Structures are given as C-alpha cells and as structure tokens.
Amino acid sequence: MSVETPAPGTVDLDAVDLSDREWWAGPPWVRYATFAALRRERPFAFYAEPVMPMLPVGPGYVAVTRYADVEAISSQPAVFCSGRGAVSIQDIPADLNEFYGSLISMDDPRHAKIRRIVSKAFTPRMLEQLLDSVRGVVDDVLARARRTAAANGGAIDVVADIAAPIPLRVICDMMGIPEEHRAMVLAQSTIILSGGDPDLIEDQDDPLNAFLLAGMELAGLMERLAAERLERPRQDLTTALVTTGVDGEKLSHQEIASFFILLLVAGNETTRNAISQGVLALHEHPDQRARWRADPGLDRTAVEEIVRWASPVTWMRRTATRDGEVNGHRFAAGDKFLLLYGSANRDPEVFRDPEVLDLARDPNPHVGFGSKGPHFCLGAHLARRELAVTFRALFDQLPDLEVTGEPDRLRSSFVNGIKRLPARLAG
DSSP states (O other): OBOOOOOTTOSOGGGOOTTOHHHHTSOHHHHHHHHHHHHHHOTEEEEOOOOOTTSOOOOOEEEEOSHHHHHHHHTOTTTEESTTOSSOSSOOOHHHHHHHHGGGGOOTTHHHHHHHHHHHHSOHHHHHHHHHHHHHHHHHHHHHHHHHHHHTTTEEEHIIIIITHHHHHHHHHHHTOOGGGHHHHHHHHHHHTSTTOTTTOSOTTOHHHHHHHHHHHHHHHHHHHHHHHHHSOOSSHHHHHHHOEETTEEOOHHHHHHHHHHIIIIIIIHHHHHHHHHHHHHHHOHHHHHHHHHOGGGHHHHHHHHHHHHOSBOEEEEEESSOEEETTEEEOTTOEEEEEHHHHTTOTTTSSSTTBOOTTOOSOOOOBTBOSSTTSOTTHHHHHHHHHHHHHHHHHHOTTEEEOSOOEEOOOSSBOOEEEOEEEEOO
16 A cells, blocks of 8 residues: 555645645645655755744755755765754754754764763663663553553553653663653653644744743753762763763763753654554554564564654754755755755655555665764664564554544654554454
8 A cells, every 4th residue: 555646747836835834734645745746846945944933034945855965965064064953944043053952963073072972871781771671661551551441441542652651761761760750851852842833832922932941941850860860870871971971071961961852852752753653654554564463574674664654853954064066956155955854765766666665675775864974863773672662562462453543743844743643452
C-alpha cells in the first residue's frame, strides 16, 4: 500500500506557502505530493519567513528538497553554518539560539569541543547499562497501558500511554531526574517543540514568552541537579557531564542545562513521534505489520524504514557564510536554507518506490538522523534501540492494539508530530 499521491503537475506550487503552519497540519499526501513537485520544478524554492510576535521579520529562506542538495549543504559546515540558528527560521538573539539549540546550533571549534566532552561522558559501561534499561522501561510502560485500557473499556491514546512515556523515562533515568519532576519535564519540552500550535501555547500573542519560560524551568532543574551531583555523585549522565573534561575544559552548569534541552528535543520528542507515526504507519499497512511481527530478523531494516517514513524532524536550518554556488544554485552570504529531510527521504533519485513503506528496504541511506557532516545525531544508536525494543514488545505484549481514529497532528513545520492517536486493546 502506498500513500495517495496526485498525478505529476497537479500541485499548484504558486499556492503553496511552507511558512503557513496550517498547511503543515493538512493531509500528509498533500505534503509529499508538494515535495515531489518542488524537487522536480523548484528544488531551491524561496519563501517569506513566518511572522512571530516580538521578533523582526527576516529576509526569507530557501527550501532545499532534493537529497543531493541536502547532502551537499550538510557536508560543507564552513560554508553553511549552524551557529546563526539551526532550529528556528527566524533569527533569535545569539544567547537564546545557543541555549535552545545547544550542539545543534553551534559551529566548530566550540561544537567539536562540547561534542567531545559529551561523547567522553557516554562511557561504554554507561551506554551498555542504558541500552539494557530500555527493555525494562518499555515493559513497564506497556503494562501500564494495558491497565489503562482495562479501566477505560479498552481505550488508550498511543501518544499519551505509549509513545510519550517511553523516551521520557529513558532520558530522565539516564540523567537522574527525580520522579516528581518528570511531569514538568514532559510539559515544558512539549511547549518548546509545539511549533506554536494553539492547543499547546495558550498566549498566541506572545508564544516566544512561553518558549522562554519553558526553557528557564528546565534549565533551573538541571542547574540544581548539576550542583547536587558535584557534591553527591551518582551513576548517571548528569554526574558524568559535570565531572568529565577534555583538555582541561569542563561543561558549565548552563551548558549542561542546554544539553539537557537538546536531549529532550532530539531524544525525547523525536523518538516519541517515530513511535506514534510508526504505529499509525503499521495500521495503514497491515501487510507490513504482519511481516515485521512474524520476523524479528527485520528489526534493523524496519526501524530505519520507520524513521525514513516518519522523518520526525522535518528540517534544520543552515546559513551561508559567504557567496557561492551549490549544485547550480547561486547564493549570497547570509542566505538561509531549510534542509527538508522529509522531502529528501522520499527522493526517487535515492530511494526506489519512496512512497511505499518497505520494512525490508536495504540499503536505506535516509537522513532522519541528519545528513553528512558534524551534526549527525549523537543519540542515533539509542534511538534505534528504543524503537526496535518498543515495536518488538508491542507485537509480543499488545498484539491486540488497534488504531480506532484519525491522528490529531501537530501544527508545526519543524516536528512531524502527532498529539493524540486513539486506539483500543481488544484483549
């Protein structure tokens, strides 16, 4: 089964505005048909920036839709930098940009220094313990989902009862976040990645303030925790981060807080949406679900295909540091580029039958964890493990899981998210 796709030439690109949040809440087949048309006709399409209260309107951006162009830009970090903003189309103050983006919004040499410290903190022993703990977290979450269904006539929400708690608990366990703070962590990270969705941001006149307050609350928690770990070390990543150094340099408490926000963005929300989008995809493709359930040997390729299919992070931004040309497109210093991973992951020049979900697809050089260059996802290995364990456990422990309604999609261009996905357990 493939997604519904209009015939070539039926998309009116002049009527498309990728800066319109409501467009992103539309049917997925419209999005992918538009990407296909852009790849064919306007691979470097220009758009005006979305308007955000309290921020100046910027000069616009280029939407990069072909795989080859995304790869070319990603592999030249000196020419196309991240430090001027990677997770926001609009230019925001430099200190806020780095605080919310952490490693994602840094360039070398500082990016390389902090990445080395973080990588060193992830010792083989800690990684092994972390990967082993994923199974226990998944088993407990699914058992709780079963109890929730029993108390509600079989009804559950895939997002709230399965997809959201799994990565949140893994990250909070990894960082040593006390249980009493975890509901706050989920709520504030949801606001940061809301894309301004009115369901998640009450004050639409000043969404930036909601983002700032959410970040401040998370940062305050981590700065307190970092100070505690200096006095009372534990076997967690926060302790490793405050005690690990490279070339005599250690992370400041603010840098640790910023890295924690990055973990919540890259490790929590994206894995959460890969799980929920994956459950939906398997519901829409029951033959693939039956195939994967019957063959654990598909776990590796199936996880990669789910990430390609879902593309949980739709884009990252790069900014030209000088005038130049990339694959025939002339650009000037300061030009902004949005690397549309969701489009690159369906480029027929790279993927055979890209609109077909094929859990045995191999090779699968998707850019769901980023493309070539220094910003490839640091937690890709952990995310793959979480997804493989989660779906295998779903097949084994909740084989009666059935999606019962349409997904409530996040109105955001940045995260391909699902807010709610109704389901039931028949058993």
